[in-house]
Amino acid sequence: MKLLAKELQLSVSTVSKVFTDSHEISEQTKQKVLALAKKLNYVPNPYASSLRKRKSKTIAVVLPEVADSFFSMAINGIESIAREKGYHVLIYLTHEQMEREQAILSDFQSGRVDGVLISISNETTNDEHIIDMMQRGIPVVFFDRVCEETATTRITTNDRESGQLAAQHLIDQGCRNIAYLTISGSLSISRNRLAGVKQALTAHRTPFNERNLVMCTDNEEENLRIIKELLQRKDRPDGIIASVEKLTAAVYLACKELKIAIPGKLKVISFSNQTTAPILNPSLTTITQPAFAMGKLAAEVLFNSLKKTNVTLKAETVVVPSALVVRESTTGRDLG
Amino acid sequence: MKLLAKELQLSVSTVSKVFTDSHEISEQTKQKVLALAKKLNYVPNPYASSLRKRKSKTIAVVLPEVADSFFSMAINGIESIAREKGYHVLIYLTHEQMEREQAILSDFQSGRVDGVLISISNETTNDEHIIDMMQRGIPVVFFDRVCEETATTRITTNDRESGQLAAQHLIDQGCRNIAYLTISGSLSISRNRLAGVKQALTAHRTPFNERNLVMCTDNEEENLRIIKELLQRKDRPDGIIASVEKLTAAVYLACKELKIAIPGKLKVISFSNQTTAPILNPSLTTITQPAFAMGKLAAEVLFNSLKKTNVTLKAETVVVPSALVVRESTTGRDLG
DNA sequence: TTGAAAGCGCTAACAG
DNA sequence: CTGTTAGCGCTTTCAA
Numbered sequence: 001m002k003l004l005a006k007e008l009q010l011s012v013s014t015v016s017k018v019f020t021d022s023h024e025i026s027e028q029t030k031q032k033v034l035a036l037a038k039k040l041n042y043v044p045n046p047y048a049s050s051l052r053k054r055k056s057k058t059i060a061v062v063l064p065e066v067a068d069s070f071f072s073m074a075i076n077g078i079e080s081i082a083r084e085k086g087y088h089v090l091i092y093l094t095h096e097q098m099e100r101e102q103a104i105l106s107d108f109q110s111g112r113v114d115g116v117l118i119s120i121s122n123e124t125t126n127d128e129h130i131i132d133m134m135q136r137g138i139p140v141v142f143f144d145r146v147c148e149e150t151a152t153t154r155i156t157t158n159d160r161e162s163g164q165l166a167a168q169h170l171i172d173q174g175c176r177n178i179a180y181l182t183i184s185g186s187l188s189i190s191r192n193r194l195a196g197v198k199q200a201l202t203a204h205r206t207p208f209n210e211r212n213l214v215m216c217t218d219n220e221e222e223n224l225r226i227i228k229e230l231l232q233r234k235d236r237p238d239g240i241i242a243s244v245e246k247l248t249a250a251v252y253l254a255c256k257e258l259k260i261a262i263p264g265k266l267k268v269i270s271f272s273n274q275t276t277a278p279i280l281n282p283s284l285t286t287i288t289q290p291a292f293a294m295g296k297l298a299a300e301v302l303f304n305s306l307k308k309t310n311v312t313l314k315a316e317t318v319v320v321p322s323a324l325v326v327r328e329s330t331t332g333r334d335l336g
Numbered sequence: 337m338k339l340l341a342k343e344l345q346l347s348v349s350t351v352s353k354v355f356t357d358s359h360e361i362s363e364q365t366k367q368k369v370l371a372l373a374k375k376l377n378y379v380p381n382p383y384a385s386s387l388r389k390r391k392s393k394t395i396a397v398v399l400p401e402v403a404d405s406f407f408s409m410a411i412n413g414i415e416s417i418a419r420e421k422g423y424h425v426l427i428y429l430t431h432e433q434m435e436r437e438q439a440i441l442s443d444f445q446s447g448r449v450d451g452v453l454i455s456i457s458n459e460t461t462n463d464e465h466i467i468d469m470m471q472r473g474i475p476v477v478f479f480d481r482v483c484e485e486t487a488t489t490r491i492t493t494n495d496r497e498s499g500q501l502a503a504q505h506l507i508d509q510g511c512r513n514i515a516y517l518t519i520s521g522s523l524s525i526s527r528n529r530l531a532g533v534k535q536a537l538t539a540h541r542t543p544f545n546e547r548n549l550v551m552c553t554d555n556e557e558e559n560l561r562i563i564k565e566l567l568q569r570k571d572r573p574d575g576i577i578a579s580v581e582k583l584t585a586a587v588y589l590a591c592k593e594l595k596i597a598i599p600g601k602l603k604v605i606s607f608s609n610q611t612t613a614p615i616l617n618p619s620l621t622t623i624t625q626p627a628f629a630m631g632k633l634a635a636e637v638l639f640n641s642l643k644k645t646n647v648t649l650k651a652e653t654v655v656v657p658s659a660l661v662v663r664e665s666t667t668g669r670d671l672g
Numbered sequence: 673t674t675g676a677a678a679g680c681g682c683t684a685a686c687a688g
Numbered sequence: 689c690t691g692t693t694a695g696c697g698c699t700t701t702c703a704a
Contacts, residue, residue, distance in 0.1 A: 010690080010691090011690065011691045011692075012681090012682080012683090012691090012692095013682095013683075013684085013690075013691060013692075013693095014689085014690055014691070016681095016682060016683060016684090017683090017689095017690085019682090020683080024689060024690085025689070025690080026689060026690090029689085029690085041442075041445055041468075042445075043442070043443060043445045043446035044446060044681080044682070045387070045446055045447055045680085045681050045682070046446050046447075046448050046682095047383040047386040047387045047392065047447070047448075047680090047681080047682090048387050048680070048681035048682040048683085048696090049681080049682055049683075050383040050682095050696090051381070051383045051384050051387055051680090051681085051682075051683095051696045051697065051698085052681085052682050052683045052684080052695080052696050053682085053683070053684095053696085054696075056383065058426075065412070066402075066408045066411050066412055066415075067405065067408045067409055067412060067611075068408075069403070071408075072402045072403045072404075072407075072408050073403055075402050075427070076401070076402055076403060076429070079402075079427070079428075079429050083429075088426050088448070089426060089427050089428075090394075090424050090425060090426055090427075091411070091415070091425050091426075091427045092415075092425075093412070093415050093419075106377075106379070107379060109377055109378075109379045110379035110380060110381055110382050111381055111382075111383070112382050112383075112424070132377075246611070248612070248615070249611055249612060249614065249615050252615035253614065253615065256615075274612060275403075275582070275585055276584070276585060276610060276612040276616060278585065278589065279584070279585050279588035279589065279592075279616055279617060280612060280615055280616055280617060281615060281616060281617025281618065281619070282617065283617070346674080346675085347674065347675045347676075348675085348676095348697090348698080348699095349674075349675060349676075349677090349698095349699075349700080350673085350674055350675070352697095352698060352699060352700090353673095353674085353699085353700095355698090356699075360673060360674085361673070361674080362673060362674090365673085365674085380697080380698070381696085381697050381698070382698095383696090383697080383698090384680090384696070384697035384698040384699090385697080385698055385699075386680095386698090387679095387680050387681065387682085387696090387697085387698075387699095388679080388680050388697080388698050388699045388700080389680085389698085389699070389700095390680075
């Protein structure tokens with residue numbers, strides 16, 4: 001299309017420089033070129049540019065799933081920064097499968113993206129595919145579900161403290177037999193939350209009962225079954241901490257079916273960003289993660305490293321704290 | 337990297353043909369090349385290929401927002417097909433602003449994407465930017481929030497019938513003064529739903545009262561105020577149809593504050609795909625849209641047209657029906 | 673079945 | 689400040 005731009009009796013390179021906003025071009029010609037470009041509705045071909053410059057102005061966001069308030073809010077945060085910086089966002093879903101995650105990342109070897117934001121799948125037990133990526137010079141920033149051993153920047157929330165806070169809150173509300181619901185034994189995020197829970201219990205001289213560590217699945221009905229089983233045990237828990245948003249519904253439904261009163265017979269707290277938490281029956285006490293902020297921060301860190309050349313990301317964990325929002329499911333009282 | 341591939345004493349073109357899986361290459365050399373490629377972890381540069389072939393194997397998904405169950409489930413559907421077809425998915429958010437929508441689409445003039453899936457913003461009143469796109473040979477498929485006048489394929493749900501069904505259900509439950517909550521007067525989807533509501537009311541000899549058409553905003557607190565105002569009118573409605581998922585919370589909270597019993601004093605039905613609908617207080621009667629299916633279908637239609645060359649998409653509306661799921665908020669009874 | 677050569681649209685030296 | 693030239697890595701005739 002530069003050919004057309006030579007309506008103006010200019011060389012291709014001059015026109016090109018206009019579009020890269022080079023300082024070595026006079027205002028006058030810049031205006032002329034830009035004017036004609038607008039008139040002709042011309043936009044430079046990004047792929048030609050990518051090919052030449054060896055950078056794509058595109059990042060990838062790799063997620064386990066998107067139907068989760070945390071991830072959708074995080075996408076929002078990421079997008080807000082990407083837009084600001086003129087980057088494009090490719091989205092990929094692993095559906096919690098390490099194999100897919102590997103396949104997706106391996107495609108990035110091609111230079112399709114300049115950087116990657118990733119929240120790993122709960123199947124992901126090794127980080128070779130990620131290290132591979134970084135060795136090829138493609139920076140990776142973890143957020144939320146991180147690999148703690150991998151040498152790059154990790155954006156997390158204070159999972160351990162949050163677990164502790166949640167458990168402490170339940171203890172304060174009189175719970176003595178607390179169960180912890182999770183979907184993964186391997187994710188650091190899950191382990192950290194559990195560690196916090198255990199710490200709070202131990203501090204209170206009521207060590208965590210390992211039978212109360214309940215592993216859930218991807219399947220809603222299966223989860224309902226598992227939780228009903230839990231609630232039908234003779235030593236049934238009097239408090240539940242759901243470490244994953246989507247387990248909330250299963251807990252509520254199980255209680256409904258079994259006619260177990262929340263919070264009377266069972267207190268429930270959930271790691272959740274659902275906007276419906278305040279209008280559940282009863283309203284749900286949550287640990288609310290700073291999803292938007294974490295997405296935003298992850299993107300900022302990534303773009304920052306993309307600005308400079310050859311700067312490997314610091315192997316550090318940046319923590320954005322979550323908040324405990326107390327509602328009726330643990331207190332019986334509506335604290336707004 | 338083809339240079340490296342000439343470890344094998346082959347020409348670049350031969351190697352290239354291997355990667356396009358050309359039939360004019362012997363099995364033998366194919367294997368050899370593929371083997372070395374895997375060993376060297378080589379992946380062809382997609383941008384060079386895009387430049388040459390003038391197609392990017394990439395589509396754009398343009399959405400008003402992502403923090404909405406419908407859109408996140410739709411993304412899921414889109415991704416499932418994209419993955420299957422080997423396409424990549426760029427995501428863009430308009431945040432309900434037509435200006436952003438235009439800016440986003442205008443970038444696509446560059447050939448960045450081969451096609452576009454779009455759900456328009458509620459500000460979008462004209463379709464010039466979209467027509468422009470199509471005239472440049474980039475196919476556009478609408479889903480959910482469509483432009484009815486624009487000559488391309490539209491994937492919708494049966495909005496009118498759903499509105500009618502919702503209103504009829506409220507009438508059946510004894511409502512005589514039904515309000516309709518919306519965030520847009522211009523979106524066809526909103527108009528159609530309202531038309532269905534009116535039709536049901538008219539059929540029942542109780543024409544819709546225009547004062548009961550309530551325009552809400554992007555702002556949660558503002559919405560709460562608006563709805564409280566509605567519920568404090570002397571002729572306060574005895575039934576509410578929320579045409580947007582996120583208005584549900586405002587309705588519930590308003591009722592809580594004003595101590596209006598649902599469904600006793602007010603019956604509520606919502607167009608919503610929230611997974612928490614069954615565990616709200618009370619559980620929420622919904623019109624549930626086939627989000628995943630619609631996303632999937634939109635993607636299928638788009639990829640179909642991308643396969644052939646120079647086939648403009650049929651200007652037709654494909655309807656995937658929604659379902660009425662009756663729960664306590666309109667009946668007082670829990671029907672599961 | 674394979675190879676040589678041209679060029680997709682753009683940018684980056686380097687000259688002028 | 690502007691122009692010339694040489695590719696970025698791939699695909700695609702066309703010829704061997």
